Structures are given as structure tokens and as C-alpha cells.
Amino acid sequence: MLRRLEEDVRRALRVYLIMGSTNCPAGVDPAELLREAIEGGVTCFQFREKGPGSLAGEAKLELAKRLQAVCRARGVPFIVNDDVSLAAAVSADGIHVGQDDEPAASVRARVGAGAIVGVSAHTVDEARRALADGADYLGIGPIFPTGSKPDAAAPQGTRLLRDLRSAGIAAPLVGIGGIAPGNAGSVLAAGADGVSVISAITLAPSPREAARLLAGAGTAWDRSRDKLS
Secondary structure: OOHHHHHHHHHHOOEEEEEOHHHOOOOOOHHHHHHHHHHHOOOEEEEOOOOOOOOOHHHHHHHHHHHHHHHHHHOOOEEEEOOHHHHHHHOOOEEEEOOOOOOHHHHHHHHOOOOEEEEEEOOHHHHHHHHHOOOOEEEEOOOOOOOOOOOOOOOOOOHHHHHHHHOOOOOOEEEEOOOOOOOHHHHHHOOOOEEEEOHHHHOOOOHHHHHHHHHHHHHHHHHHHHHHO
């Protein structure tokens, strides 16, 4: 990856919101929630429309376009979860896949060099393979217990983040799973470039304030790191 693009991705991962219509409280417009969250400090957005009651077909496409418009108006990367066809249809900035989804090498071949490709990894070997296959960043987790993804693996704390950095993996990393403003600093201290959340923002009384607190946790970590260096 070109250094310029790598640094752009690293910065974008700082406060990474994942959301679909099923993650929003009843009666809440996903586009309005996203707009508020970006105003609070969200730096990247992933459209993940999965689970019971999720949209499909034209309805899913239309929601993707609405959310993408919010991102574009504010200069925030719009990533699609595990749907290369949808990503291509809306010219998304990138796509994120898991270990059980289409292989990263195949995804990279389909989306081209210009798109951001993210891959979930749970071991050092998976991380190395994903990067060799063309991933631009890795999603690491679940860090803490989470109820947002019923099929999530067992939480492993920040150990893997530290292991990845110790193994010499310098690629952009984002932690995911049970992260909130109160524990985000520990994830960054372990080696993550940012934190990815669902319910910490979507179910917060104020998405704007929740995003602001997460962004503030990152700023606080930056200051403490600078003092030590």
C-alpha cells in the first residue's frame, strides 16, 4: 500500500461506526443517526445490513445510497460489509469481509487497487494472510464481550493487538467488540489505530455525544503517548 493511502486509512479508523437499519432504535432514521455521529467525531462508516429484519434488494440499495450521501457530504469513507456487488453498485470507498466471507484476494481482484479492503482477523496467521492477500487494514476482536453480534467469537481482550505489533505487523488495526469511551484508551494503548463500535453509538441517548467521547478518548491517548515519547 502506498504510504499516503496507509496513513489516510490509519487516520480514518480512529472512530469507526458500523451500522445497519436493525441497529437503530425503533423510529430513528439511520441517516439522521449517522449524521449526528459524524458531527460528534466518527471518522469512518461501515454499512452492515444483516440479521433478522434487515433490508434486502432495492430497499437495501436505497438505504446504502442515503447513508453514503451523508458520508460523502462530510468527507467520511463509506465501507460496505461483505457485499462486493453492492459496493460496486454504489462505488463505495471500500469493503470489509470476515474470515467466513469471500477471501480477501478475490475481493481485491474484484474491487481493484483504489478501494479500501478491510479484513477481520483473530490470529497472527490470519492477519498475515489477509495482508498478503491485499488487505489495507485489519479488524481485531472481539476485544470485550458484545451483544451487537450474536455470532461473535469469544472476547480475547487486547492480547492479540499486542501480539500483532510484537510480531512486526505495522498495518492499520482497528479494535472491535464491546468498546465504549471508558475502555477505548486501553485498546489504543495495546496497538490499535482506532476503535470500531456499533451499540456504543447507535443505542446511546445522544449519538453525537457518544462519538465525541470516543474521539476524546483517542485525543487523550495521543497526549499521554506524546508525554512518554
